[in-house]
Amino acid sequence: MAILAPAAVKPNRPVGADRLPIVNHGAALETTALAIETRGLTKRYGSIAAVDALDLGVRRGEVYGFLGPNGAGKTTTLRMLLGLIEQTSGSISLMGSKPGSRETLVNIGSMIETPAFYPFLSGHDNLKMLAAYTGAERRRIDEVLDQVDLAARARDSFASYSLGMKQRLGVAAALLKDPPLLLLDEPTNGLDPAGMADMRTLIRRLGDEGRTVLLSSHLMNEVEQVCDRVGVIARGQIVAEGTVGELRGQAALIVRVDQPQQAREIVDEFRGIASIEITGNTLRIAAAVDVAIDGAMVNRRLVEAGIAVHELRTDRRSLEDIFLTLTNEEVRHAS
């Protein structure tokens, strides 16, 4: 159930930002239930805050979409989670341990930005090298190459790989340790449509196996298809968090009638109506977040009152609309 709690999520949000559909569940969870937890995480480069007091909570066993435009701070956050860069302030807990520690790294598989491997080694030899580093069993190399459908080209040099093949090898390397936590930074980048579909299926399956996956992406449909929950980041801050359904909110009901004012009075009697807008003969009826409007019941009551209903349909905002609203709103506030 979605809970409107903007102040609890971002106490330092700009004035007016509390109109945005902020949903937060992480703050209410026990720390032990979180695979990833950041508090006030900040990374500054001079006067520029790449990540600004980020509070992130990823539950164990969920696929969490980290959604944001280019330059929002996604990759910087992931680098801090892996201990590649040090935060300016704030705290990070990964499965209860510090980022970059041996205890943490043994539990994390990752792919950050473009996969980086030795170009003169084959895909198989690159994984063989990483297996020696991680202590992974040799059989895992063939298993993960099969998982990402790269076994046929495993003996070719990495330098000869297409971008999509490099991405697959990056994901294979992330899976090598058979880790309970995966951090994947735009893993479908460069893949063809079939490859993207396969990769999304793989990520969803990894989540279904009980692994925690933090999936950084700027592709709405990808996040929508794969993720249990989504956090939207803009200018280094989480501006919304929740399930895709929660972020999209309940569908509004669009009703075109011959007597809009009388229709409004009737609809207003329904429980949980958040707002009713009238444009010409059309009513746009929005429900509260946790309430569904029964369109059939609305239709019956209007007809019983002698109002002619010419059109009745639902209207739901796309994740893309929400994303653009959230991120543009942040940009407006910042400027």
Added chain:
Amino acid sequence: MPADFPGPVKAEVFLLRKRTSTSTILSIWLVVTTVFAYAFPYTSYRTGSNEFAQSFDSMLPASLVQVMFEGIPFYGGSLVLSLGVLSIGGDFGWGTWKTLLTQRPGRSAVFGAKMAALGIVLIPFVVLAFVVGAVASTTIAIIENAAITWPSLASQEEAILAGWLILAVWTAAGVLLAMATRGTALAIGVGIVWGLAFEVLLSAFASSVSWLAWIVDFLLRANGYSLARALMGASGELSTDGPGTFSGPYVSGGQAAITLGLYLAVFLGVSLWLLRRRDVV
């Protein structure tokens, strides 16, 4: 040392073995050793030319240690400096630091594995140079019907160890340059200029500018040659003729060994400090 350290070391040795640059540098080193220590001097001897004139005895197996030591601190050092630069700087160029550092061992262990692997790979550099020198000098002795006598086993072992130490210091210098510049091009440029030009010029001016002698005592080349000279003892003197040769001032063998050891520790220590404190982007 972490319990799982051998795995990363094996991985890094495997990597160095697969890198073309390693075999290329090793090949150049062996060719240069053969050509400048034996082929040119022998040709010069046979033709009676004054160029590369060297005593005939220095081309025979008995002078193997002396001949090897003339090359190791000079072009040997510059070549392995490139090996150090490429082994560390390449990871910056390919972005593979992030791949390695997000595996299990942690930054110090990754760096330790890379350094251990470089140390292992330097062994064939020294040993093969001695083998090539042995083959070349034996060939010359057979052609010229000269006596084949070898330096004592102990002196050969000492020479191999000292040669390894000298090459290790130059490799570590390359590692530090690559770590400081986060790449290869500038590091190799600075390293080669330092090794082949700056140290040579400082040594050349030391005889006429008195205060430079004090600085020269701490140069890599001076300490490398000083260690070599001390190990040769009564068996011979280093040549002072020809390109790149060193004519002093020398320091004692003990001081040279300590100075080189300190250089090795400082170069590696500063490199590790840089790796640990910097963000990897």
